[in-house]
Amino acid sequence: MAKAKKIKKELAIGNEVVVKAALAAGATAFFGYPITPATEIIALWPKFQPKHKTKFLQTEDEPSAGFTLIGAVLAGEKSFTATAGPGTVLMQDAFSMAEAMRIPTVAVIVQRGGPSTGTVIYSQQEVLLTCFGGNGEGFRVVYSPATLQELYDVTIQSFNTAWQYRFPTFVLTDGYLGKMRGLVDFYDPAKKRMKMVKSEPILLNPKKKKGEYVNMKNCVNLEEEIFQINENIRKDFDRARPKIEKWQNYQDKDAEFLIIAHGIVGAAAQVAVDRLREQGIKAGMFRPITLQPFPEKEARKIAKAAKKIFVLESSCGQFIKIVKEALYGLTVPIKHFARPALGITPEEIVSLISEK
Numbered sequence: 427m428a429k430a431k432k433i434k435k436e437l438a439i440g441n442e443v444v445v446k447a448a449l450a451a452g453a454t455a456f457f458g459y460p461i462t463p464a465t466e467i468i469a470l471w472p473k474f475q476p477k478h479k480t481k482f483l484q485t486e487d488e489p490s491a492g493f494t495l496i497g498a499v500l501a502g503e504k505s506f507t508a509t510a511g512p513g514t515v516l517m518q519d520a521f522s523m524a525e526a527m528r529i530p531t532v533a534v535i536v537q538r539g540g541p542s543t544g545t546v547i548y549s550q551q552e553v554l555l556t557c558f559g560g561n562g563e564g565f566r567v568v569y570s571p572a573t574l575q576e577l578y579d580v581t582i583q584s585f586n587t588a589w590q591y592r593f594p595t596f597v598l599t600d601g602y603l604g605k606m607r608g609l610v611d612f613y614d615p616a617k618k619r620m621k622m623v624k625s626e627p628i629l630l631n632p633k634k635k636k637g638e639y640v641n642m643k644n645c646v647n648l649e650e651e652i653f654q655i656n657e658n659i660r661k662d663f664d665r666a667r668p669k670i671e672k673w674q675n676y677q678d679k680d681a682e683f684l685i686i687a688h689g690i691v692g693a694a695a696q697v698a699v700d701r702l703r704e705q706g707i708k709a710g711m712f713r714p715i716t717l718q719p720f721p722e723k724e725a726r727k728i729a730k731a732a733k734k735i736f737v738l739e740s741s742c743g744q745f746i747k748i749v750k751e752a753l754y755g756l757t758v759p760i761k762h763f764a765r766p767a768l769g770i771t772p773e774e775i776v777s778l779i780s781e782k
Contacts, residue, residue, distance in 0.1 A: 500529065569584055589625055737762050
């Protein structure tokens with residue numbers, strides 16, 4: 427029998443993983459402004475310019491980075507940005523514009539602690555801002571990876587999702603995952619038969635003569651017109667969501683105590699589930715990988731079979747708002763464990779559930 431081919435993995439920190447994933451996805455340009463804990467992304471991207479002939483611009487602030495990103499995408503560049511905390515706030519105007527005009531953008535949000543400037547280390551306090559920020563309806567795609575390998579996977583996927591469905595797409599990571607170093611399989615998507623969606627100039631109208639442009643509107647005059655625009659976006663989003671939604675079930679088949687967590691807290695929860703099982707406690711986990719659209723049907727199917735649900739997050743209650751909306755009508759009791767700007771360890775989770 428032929429030996430299985432070994433996968434060659436490389437050591438990298440999370441922010442470097444993002445850069446390599448973007449290159450693997452065919453990204454050609456980055457526009458951004460430095461902010462901790464996302465700064466390594468903007469620092470590392472120019473190092474690959476000579477080899478990959480990519481474009482780079484450090485703008486004067488976050489709003490200009492967001493609108494430069496949009497301009498580049500309209501011209502046909504597969505572009506992205508990265509930011510955190512106050513920078514996420516400042517980019518909402520651009521992201522709202524991308525949502526309204528169906529411009530495919532990718533933004534990596536490396537969460538830090540709030541409110542305001544807060545701390546530069548870690549938190550999960552940018553969930554609602556990323557999912558529903560801006561003056562729109564939140565027709566966005568938000569991935570929340572739990573590990574370095576998944577960070578690579580979903581960053582590649584985010585470019586395909588954005589360009590295929592034409593929604594602003596986000597990779598919601600955090601300061602811990604961004605700074606963590608570990609082994610990652612930096613595979614070539616082509617070798618896994620992953621077809622990457624190409625970027626074409628959006629402003630050029632293929633049905634018209636060469637050099638003629640599409641007139642894309644970001645401002646409308648009538649209430650009825652904006653109503654119809656929102657309805658059209660909603661219908662497209664609802665049609666796409668079954669193809670976009672991602673989640674992980676873990677030890678859920680007979681789980682009496684179900685943990686629901688996302689991102690790096692979900693990684694800690696998986697370790698806790700194994701330890702609880704060793705103690706004879708039937709614990710399981712449901713981890714949404716897409717926070718928007720949230721995999722509601724799958725969450726409800728698993729949750730209704732549990733005796734008790736534990737929602738864990740590194741914020742005061744942003745994630746549980748999404749979870750409760752998805753599980754509305756179920757009578758399973760929910761216990762909330764909120765640790766804003768603090769990590770949650772497997773030991774804490776084991777202790778919490780052992781007490782029941």
